Every structure is written in structure tokens, then in C-alpha cells.
Amino acid sequence: MKKIGSAFAYYLGVTMCNIKMALLTIVEYPSNILGWVISNPIQFLLGFATIKFVVEQFGGINGWSYGQLAFLYGISVLSHAFSMIFFVQGWFMGFFVIEGEFDRFLTRPLSVLYQFFFTNINVFGFTDLIPGILVFLYGCAKTGFSFTASNMVGIMALLIGATLIRGGIYILLGTTSFWTKSANDFGQFVQEIFDKTTMYPLSMYPEAMQLILTFLIPIGWVSFYPVSELMGIETAFSAGGMGVWITLGVGIVTMIAAGLVFRIGLRRYESAGN
Amino acid sequence: MITVRDLYKEYRVTERGRGLGGTLKALFKQEEKIIKAVNGLDFYVGKGEIVGFIGPNGSGKSTTIKMMTGILAPTSGEVLIDGRNITRYRKEAVRDIGVVFGQRTQLNWDLRLEESFELLRHIYRIEKKDYRETLEVMDSILGVGELLNKPVRQMSLGQRVKGDLTAAMLHSPKVLFLDEPTIGLDVGSKYALRKFIKEINAIKGTTVILTTHDLGDIQELCERLIIINGGVMMEDGNLSEIVERIAPYRTLAVEYYDAVVPEHAKAEILSVSDNVVRYKFMKADMTAAELIRDLSELYPIKDVGIEEAGIDDIIRIAYEMKK
Structure with missing residues (x-):
């Protein structure tokens, strides 16, 4: 236990140093940040405006009210934002594999995956948090979701789990580069899929697709199932009041699986010729 | 300090035919070819040694260094750093090593050093x-103190290498791996780097493994030389002993007063230009003094010069040698 504690303190110390360096890098290039702060929130707020339009025209989507949709959209954008902060590097793993960029991580006494994500921690990701928080709070107000202690803990478990599911999937996709030896940039493509499947109720898609997105690729657990339960909407699967905890569990399992596959992939790492 | 035991590394390369046809064929059937980059290496490096690790491009030299530093996993065999298997216990073993790859940097490009x-x-x-x-200590050797506040992107190559060397030494590693550290450096920076290697070796007893194509580096720094080609060991031993064995000859240049070309039974004439004749002779056959004496009996000699077989001869010969 003491050993785990000291390991945690060690990684925390290194992480703080990495965050400090990331912030200092932003200060070096101040003009970049303005673009992000403006463009990122606008993108998501426009997306949300589209939902508002659809709901007003048709009176709801698949039995979801406007407020409930806002809640779902908010959770989706928030988990997206956290995954952008901590795991966006996964999108570029192929580049690291092909260019031999893992070399320097391998010669340091830290987990390679940890270094991969935290050496270039993306503090810009917080610009995605802004629209997420706005829409989420709006949804809470509309649906009367109260901030009791148990609800707060539940939301935290949900967001951690959802972020881990996203991150785990980024890693699993990125890790394929160890086998294909090519630097596929799948970022935009994954973002598209996640947006379309986590911002709106999954129940509006054909059943076969729902099954895939529940069991094969656990995207349904990012937002749809736990939020349905919190909103009191019935779905094909009853989580028995444990929805948010199942999401957390699925997130942890996805991340562990991703870590294991990454380790296998890393043994095939070939660096880059000089 | 470093044990390399029965080390092998194979790469699988998929072969693809040319043009569109080849690409389409590759979709259905991939022909795999196995390339043996490192083919059974065994050696030991003791504490405080400075070892020159050389070989032509594609010899398996870089692959070996990358297995020794934990970057690549061997296909079979093992590398022990101070008794610890670096593949299995990477996180622990890499604490004992420092790594500088000439073309890469571990420094953050955007920030102050x-x-x-x-x-x-x-x-x-x-x-x-x-x-x-x-x-x-690093400041006294490399003068790195004045660079601390400088953003890395504004540094010259020489300054950046100084930064990387210091970075690799911060945790006082037992072994320092330098892969082509002098590539692209000017004379002054090269001098500073060589001084650095000698001094950390003397002060801290750091073991140094150095790959280079620069003969000056080897001559000035390395007592021991490991030559590898085709993934196998060609030579491993004391630099001067290898020279003695691979190139046991010397060259004597003799300048005469007239344009004459006297011959000697035990010496081969390499070149003749104006009044200067260059003779190649085996050290075992005779001394330079004997050759000069014999030649001076034939014609009067104005001047002489002796050339030892250089390290470049050794490397050229070693590279040409087939397994």
C-alpha cells in the first residue's frame, strides 16, 4: 500500500511538471490559444442549436425531451473534452510508431503509455469544456436534475468512465500502427463516430447497430445508457440503477485492455532507421 | 557492466510488387521476408571502458545499440545492464543508462533548456x-551554464548537443550511450564533446559506448573497438592490437635528390611522384631503419617520413572482410 502511495506521488509530481511545461509552451505561442478559445465552443454550441431546432420542429427525438437531450449532449461534450485533454495523443500514435518517437520514452524509467499521453498533455482541451458545462447545466435546469451528493458522485463516475472508454478506443485504434506500420490519422473519423453516437439517443439507430455499439464497441456506455437511467428513460437494457458504475467499470476494462494490447504492440516496435 | 548474450534481431518485411498490379496482389497475398539485422552477438563491457562501436550503414550497429538501450526487444538473447535484463526490467535498468542520439533530442524544443x-x-x-x-560539473566541462535560459529552438546544433549530453548525465548513469554524437558538429564542438567523454569517464567512471563514423573520435577516445558487419562481430579488441593484426605494415616515404626509383626486395612501391617514392613494408620483415639504410646505399636520401597504417585502413579492411 505504501509502495503504491509513493508511486502515485511520484507520477503526480512528474505530471505536475508536465502540466507546467504545457502551460509554458502556450505562453510561448499566445496567438494559438485565442483561435481555440473562440472556435471550439462555437462548434459545439452550433451543434446544440441544431438539436434545439430539430426538437422544436418534431417535439422530441425518440421520446427524449429537449432538456434530456441537452443533458445527454452535455455529458457527451464533457467526456469528449476530458478525452481531448488526456488522450488526444492517441490519434497520432501512428506517427510516433513510424517516426521512432517512442525511443526517448523507452529509455526513461516511466510507463511508455503514461509518457506518451502526459508529455504532450493538451491543455487546449479545456476550451471544449466550456460548451460542455454550459449545455450540461442547461440540461440540468430543464430536467430538474438536482445536485445531491449521490448525483454528483454518480456524474463523476460517469465522466471518468466515459473518458476512459474514449481514451481506450483511441489507444486501441492507434496501436494498430504497430502492425500496419503506417501512420493512419483516424482522429477526424473517430470524432465523427463518437459525436453521432454519443450526442444523440442511440435508440434512434437500427437495432443491429445498437447491439454493436453496446457489446462490440462499448460506445453506448459513454453517455446513452447511464444518462437514460438518470433521466428515467427505459432502454433495452436495464442497468438496475447502476448505470454510471457500469460505465466506470466498462471504462476501466477498456483502458486495461488497451494497455495490454499496447504492450504487445510495443514489442513489435521497430524504431526508425537513422 | 554490460553483458550481451547470444543476441538476435529479425525483422519481417512484407514485399510488394511494383505498380498497381503489385499493390493489388499484396492485398490478397503478402510475401514476408525475414531480415536478420543482428545475428548472434556476444560481448561484455566492463566498468569504466570507452568502447568504439563501428560498422557500415546497415551493419546492425544501430539495431544493437537500440537493443542495449531497451528501445527494441531482441528476437532472442539478452542484454544485461549491471546484471539486469533491460527488456524485462526496462524501467529499473534504464535508470543506469544515459542516451544521446545525435540526430534526435530529448529536449523540449519550445522551452528554455x-x-x-x-x-x-x-x-x-x-x-x-x-x-x-x-x-x-557539466558546466565546468561543457560550459552549459550560459545556455540554461535559452530556448532550445534558438540553439545551434553544437549547443543543443551540449544540452542533450547534460540531460543524459543528470541522473549520473553508469553507462552512457552515444550514437553518432559528432555528426554535423564543427571542430570546436567536436573538441568539446571529446573532452566531455574523457572527463566524465575520468571523474565519474562512466562507461561509454560510442558509435561513430568519425575516425578522429575513435583514435582519440577508444581503447577498445568493436566492429560489426552483417549483424555479426568482425572484430573486438584493443585498438592498437587490431591495427597490428589487420594492417601489420607501415609506409615509408623517401625523398631523393634525383628522380630515381630504387627497388627493395622486401618492400612494395606504392607510388612515385617527382623525387618521392613511397614504400610499403611489413613490420615483421624489417625495421624502417633497415630499409632506409639499404636504400641510402643505392642513392643519396634527402628526407624520409614514416606513416603508420591508419585507423581508416583498418575500418576499410574490416568493412570489406566477409564473414
Whole structure:
């Protein structure tokens, strides 16, 4: 236990140093940040405006009210934002594999995956948090979701789990580069899929697709199932009041699986010729 | 300090035919070819040694260094750093090594040099006191103190290499791996780098493994030379002994007063230009003094010069030798 504690303190110390360096890098290039702060929130707020339009025209989507949709959209954008902060590097793993960029991580006494994500921690990701928080709070107000202690803990478990599911999937996709030896940039493509499947109720898609997105690729657990339960909407699967905890569990399992596959992939790492 | 035992590394390369046809064919059937980059290496490096690790491009030299530093996993065999298997116990074993790859940097391009050092201080859990001491030593050898506040992107190559060397030494590793460290450096920076290697070896007893194409580096720094080609060991031993064995000859240049070309039974004439004749002779056959005496009996000699077989001869010959 003491050993785990000291390991945690060690990684925390290194992480703080990495965050400090990331912030200092932003200060070096101040003009970049303005673009992000403006463009990122606008993108998501426009997306949300589209939902508002659809709901007003048709009176709801698949039995979801406007407020409930806002809640779902908010959770989706928030988990997206956290995954952008901590795991966006996964999108570029192929580049690291092909260019031999893992070399320097391998010669340091830290987990390679940890270094991969935290050496270039993306503090810009917080610009995605802004629209997420706005829409989420709006949804809470509309649906009367109260901030009791148990609800707060539940939301935290949900967001951690959802972020881990996203991150785990980024890693699993990125890790394929160890086998294909090519630097596929799948970022935009994954973002598209996640947006379309986590911002709106999954129940509006054909059943076969729902099954895939529940069991094969656990995207349904990012937002749809736990939020349905919190909103009191019935779905094909009853989580028995444990929805948010199942999401957390699925997130942890996805991340562990991703870590294991990454380790296998890393043994095939070939660096880059000089 | 370093044990390399029965080390092999194979790569699988998929072969693809030319043009569209080849690409389409590759979709259905991939022909795999196995390339043996390192083909059974065994050697030991003791504490405090400076070893020159050389071989032509594609010899398996870089692959070997990358297996020794934990970057690549061997296909079979093992590398032990101070008794620890670096593949299995990577995180522990890499604490004992420092790595500088000439063409790459571990420094943060955008930030002041000291920020990169600060991160390494956290990563290797270096006490502030030890950190300052090491930095002082490195400053006295390399003059790195004046660079601490400079953003890495504004540095010259020579300055950046100094930064990388310091970064690699912050945690006082037992072994320092330098892969082509002098590539692209000017004379002054090369001199500083060689001085650095000698001094950390003397002061801290650091073991140094050095790959280079620069003969000056080897001549000035390495007592021991490992030559590898085709993934196998060609030579491993004392630099001067290897020279003695591979190239046991000398060259004598004799300048005469007239344009004459006297011959000698035990010497081969390499070249003749104006009044200068260059003779190649085996050290075992006779001494230079004997050759000069014999030749001077034939014609009067104005001047002589003796050339030892150079390290470049050795490397050329070793590279040409087939297994």
C-alpha cells in the first residue's frame, strides 16, 4: 500500500511538471490559444442549436425531451473534452510508431503509455469544456436534475468512465500502427463516430447497430445508457440503477485492455532507421 | 557492466510488387521476408571502458545499440545492464543508462533548456543538491551554464548537443550511450564533446559506448573497438592490437635528390611522384631503419617520413572482410 502511495506521488509530481511545461509552451505561442478559445465552443454550441431546432420542429427525438437531450449532449461534450485533454495523443500514435518517437520514452524509467499521453498533455482541451458545462447545466435546469451528493458522485463516475472508454478506443485504434506500420490519422473519423453516437439517443439507430455499439464497441456506455437511467428513460437494457458504475467499470476494462494490447504492440516496435 | 548474450534481431518485411498490379496482389497475398539485422552477438563491457562501436550503414550497429538501450526487444538473447535484463526490467535498468542520439533530442524544443532539465529531475527523482552539483560539473566541462535560459529552438546544433549530453548525465548513469554524437558538429564542438567523454569517464567512471563514423573520435577516445558487419562481430579488441593484426605494415616515404626509383626486395612501391617514392613494408620483415639504410646505399636520401597504417585502413579492411 505504501509502495503504491509513493508511486502515485511520484507520477503526480512528474505530471505536475508536465502540466507546467504545457502551460509554458502556450505562453510561448499566445496567438494559438485565442483561435481555440473562440472556435471550439462555437462548434459545439452550433451543434446544440441544431438539436434545439430539430426538437422544436418534431417535439422530441425518440421520446427524449429537449432538456434530456441537452443533458445527454452535455455529458457527451464533457467526456469528449476530458478525452481531448488526456488522450488526444492517441490519434497520432501512428506517427510516433513510424517516426521512432517512442525511443526517448523507452529509455526513461516511466510507463511508455503514461509518457506518451502526459508529455504532450493538451491543455487546449479545456476550451471544449466550456460548451460542455454550459449545455450540461442547461440540461440540468430543464430536467430538474438536482445536485445531491449521490448525483454528483454518480456524474463523476460517469465522466471518468466515459473518458476512459474514449481514451481506450483511441489507444486501441492507434496501436494498430504497430502492425500496419503506417501512420493512419483516424482522429477526424473517430470524432465523427463518437459525436453521432454519443450526442444523440442511440435508440434512434437500427437495432443491429445498437447491439454493436453496446457489446462490440462499448460506445453506448459513454453517455446513452447511464444518462437514460438518470433521466428515467427505459432502454433495452436495464442497468438496475447502476448505470454510471457500469460505465466506470466498462471504462476501466477498456483502458486495461488497451494497455495490454499496447504492450504487445510495443514489442513489435521497430524504431526508425537513422 | 554490460553483458550481451547470444543476441538476435529479425525483422519481417512484407514485399510488394511494383505498380498497381503489385499493390493489388499484396492485398490478397503478402510475401514476408525475414531480415536478420543482428545475428548472434556476444560481448561484455566492463566498468569504466570507452568502447568504439563501428560498422557500415546497415551493419546492425544501430539495431544493437537500440537493443542495449531497451528501445527494441531482441528476437532472442539478452542484454544485461549491471546484471539486469533491460527488456524485462526496462524501467529499473534504464535508470543506469544515459542516451544521446545525435540526430534526435530529448529536449523540449519550445522551452528554455532548464525546463527540460527540471522534468528530468522529477523523472529520475534527483535531489536538488545532487542536481546542482551535477550541473556544476557539466558546466565546468561543457560550459552549459550560459545556455540554461535559452530556448532550445534558438540553439545551434553544437549547443543543443551540449544540452542533450547534460540531460543524459543528470541522473549520473553508469553507462552512457552515444550514437553518432559528432555528426554535423564543427571542430570546436567536436573538441568539446571529446573532452566531455574523457572527463566524465575520468571523474565519474562512466562507461561509454560510442558509435561513430568519425575516425578522429575513435583514435582519440577508444581503447577498445568493436566492429560489426552483417549483424555479426568482425572484430573486438584493443585498438592498437587490431591495427597490428589487420594492417601489420607501415609506409615509408623517401625523398631523393634525383628522380630515381630504387627497388627493395622486401618492400612494395606504392607510388612515385617527382623525387618521392613511397614504400610499403611489413613490420615483421624489417625495421624502417633497415630499409632506409639499404636504400641510402643505392642513392643519396634527402628526407624520409614514416606513416603508420591508419585507423581508416583498418575500418576499410574490416568493412570489406566477409564473414
